[in-house]
Amino acid sequence: MSVQKIAKLAGVSVATVSRVLNDSPSVKAVNKEKVLAAIKALNYQPNLLARQLRTSRTGMILAMVSNIANPFCAAVVKGIEREAEKNGYRILLCNTESDLERSRSCLQLLSGKMVDGVITMDAISELPELQNIIGDAPWVQCAEYDPDSSVSSVSIDDISATEFVIDQLVKTGKKRIALINHDLSYQYAQHRELGYLDGLKRHGLAYCEIIYADELDYLSGKEAVLSLLKNAQRPDAILAISDVLAAGVINGLNELNVAIPEDIAVVGFDGIDISQITTPSLSTIQQPCKEIGEMAFSLLLQQIDSTSSVKRVHHLLPWTFIKRQSS
Numbered sequence: 314m315s316v317q318k319i320a321k322l323a324g325v326s327v328a329t330v331s332r333v334l335n336d337s338p339s340v341k342a343v344n345k346e347k348v349l350a351a352i353k354a355l356n357y358q359p360n361l362l363a364r365q366l367r368t369s370r371t372g373m374i375l376a377m378v379s380n381i382a383n384p385f386c387a388a389v390v391k392g393i394e395r396e397a398e399k400n401g402y403r404i405l406l407c408n409t410e411s412d413l414e415r416s417r418s419c420l421q422l423l424s425g426k427m428v429d430g431v432i433t434m435d436a437i438s439e440l441p442e443l444q445n446i447i448g449d450a451p452w453v454q455c456a457e458y459d460p461d462s463s464v465s466s467v468s469i470d471d472i473s474a475t476e477f478v479i480d481q482l483v484k485t486g487k488k489r490i491a492l493i494n495h496d497l498s499y500q501y502a503q504h505r506e507l508g509y510l511d512g513l514k515r516h517g518l519a520y521c522e523i524i525y526a527d528e529l530d531y532l533s534g535k536e537a538v539l540s541l542l543k544n545a546q547r548p549d550a551i552l553a554i555s556d557v558l559a560a561g562v563i564n565g566l567n568e569l570n571v572a573i574p575e576d577i578a579v580v581g582f583d584g585i586d587i588s589q590i591t592t593p594s595l596s597t598i599q600q601p602c603k604e605i606g607e608m609a610f611s612l613l614l615q616q617i618d619s620t621s622s623v624k625r626v627h628h629l630l631p632w633t634f635i636k637r638q639s640s
Contacts, residue, residue, distance in 0.1 A: 323351040373403050374613060375422050375431040381408040383529060384557065384585040385602060386434055389455055392606020393432055400614055402429075411436050411498070420446050430613045432606075437500035440464060451616035453609045456600075457500040458627060465616075465625045467608045469632045471504035472511070474598045475552070477634055478580050479512025482550045485640065487578055489520040491548035493537045493558055495529050505554045505582065522548060526558055534561025542569065549577055550640070556581035556588045556597055563591045563639065578640040584633070593638030601630045 316330045323330065325344050332340045333348040340348075376393050378386040394404050405428060407419035416435065420443075422428045430451030433443060437457045444464070458468035482490055492509045495502055506523065513521055524541055526533035534553060538561070541548060553559035559581030563573060571577055573593055581588055584599025608628055616623045 319348060319351045319355060322355065323347040371427060371429050372401060373405055373428045374610070375407060375419060375428040376404045377407045377409050377416060377419055377431060377433045377435060379409055379411045379434050379436065380529065381406070383555075384587065385456075385555065385583045385600065388585065388602030389434065389606040389609075392603035393455075393610050394606075395603065396607040396610040400610075402610075402614075409435060411439065411496075413439060413442055416443060417446060423447065423450055429617050432609050432613055436496070436498040437462075437503075438498040449622075451613050453613045453616075455605055455609045458504070458629060459500055460627055462627070463625055465612050465623075465627065467605050467612065467628045467630065468501070469600055469605075470629050471501050472508040474582075474632045474634075475505045475508025476512045476515070478552055478598065479509065479516065481634065481636070482552075482578060482580065482640065483512075483516050483518075485574075485578065487550035488518055489522075489546065489548045490518065490550040490552060491520075491522040491524070491541055493524050493526055493534065493541075493551060493553040493562065495526050495554055495558070497525075502554060509552060520546070520548070529555055529557060531557055531561040531564070534558035535565040536561075538562040538565040539569075542571075547577070550574075550580070551577060552580045552582075554582050556583045556585045556595060559595055559597070559639075560587050560591050563593070563595065567592070574638070574640050580640050584635060588635070588637070591639070596637045596640035597635050599633045599635050601632070604630055 316327050320327045320330045325347060329340060329344055330348050333345050374397060376390055380386055397404050409415045423431055432453050432455055434455045437459050440462060452464055454464045454466040456468050458466055479490060494506050497503055524537045526537045551562055553562055559579055562579050566573055566577060573579055581595050581597040584597050588595040588597045
């Protein structure tokens with residue numbers, strides 16, 4: 314398919330078609346509409362390589378996620394993709410599994426000028442190494458908040474959210490609140506644990522029990538609660554740092570005929586779909602997953618479009634506590 318055919322169908326010059334394809338502001342609105350209609354009718358696909366040579370842009374960004382099987386990561390990616398498409402971009406997705414070698418391999422796309430920027434969801438502990446690879450290229454970090462980092466980021470205040478959950482559980486009479494955490498190389502895991510400890514201290518609660526799940530999945534949540542219940546003193550509430558872990562906790566308690574929330578209340582974190590289909594339904598901290606992704610892309614695009622250095626910013630988006638049957 315050639316631009317000549319588009320020009321003929323639209324009734325405009327080839328030069329006008331070229332200006333529309335390059336998003337030139339000098340094209341009259343009526344002519345732009347004609348060209349876009351012709352492009353749609355002819356199902357025209359532009360030559361991306363040729364466009365890159367003309368504009369020094371690829372129209373692609375790299376999204377690196379630590380675990381694509383994690384529903385939270387998937388929801389954030391949806392937000393990234395939605396905002397990218399609005400701005401004429403496509404995403405390349407890399408599942409790093411928090412492995413630096415895989416990250417290095419993916420980032421060859423950036424050094425090879427095959428993408429215009431990168432959004433990462435890797436552990437905060439890996440950022441110094443990634444910084445060495447990415448350098449000054451456009452880069453935004455998702456879901457890991459570090460105010461001292463030189464990398465722009467979008468996240469929520471995990472400490473205040475966790476403290477709020479402790480407050481709510483205490484209001485219902487719970488005094489033995491346990492935490493099921495995961496990998497402390499992630500800033501969110503560190504912050505949620507800190508919020509848990511601060512909440513216990515503020516309410517003068519002596520009981521403190523933290524278990525670290527092997528994986529961030531359903532089975533690990535079930536295994537963690539079975540381990541907790543072997544202790545001489547059982548918890549009367551459990552906060553899991555993800556809804557997937559919390560769903561496994563609920564399954565384990567149900568199998569043991571433990572009444573939820575009467576004997577043990579359960580609260581999760583993320584606000585993903587699984588929280589609505591557990592029995593009982595799961596109370597949770599709902600993160601604005603898609604909004605995190607959308608803002609991450611917006612910040613990245615600002616860096617891509619800027620001809621000078623862009624000031625690094627750290628955005629904390631609002632979270633919501635959703636109280637359901639489990640608490």
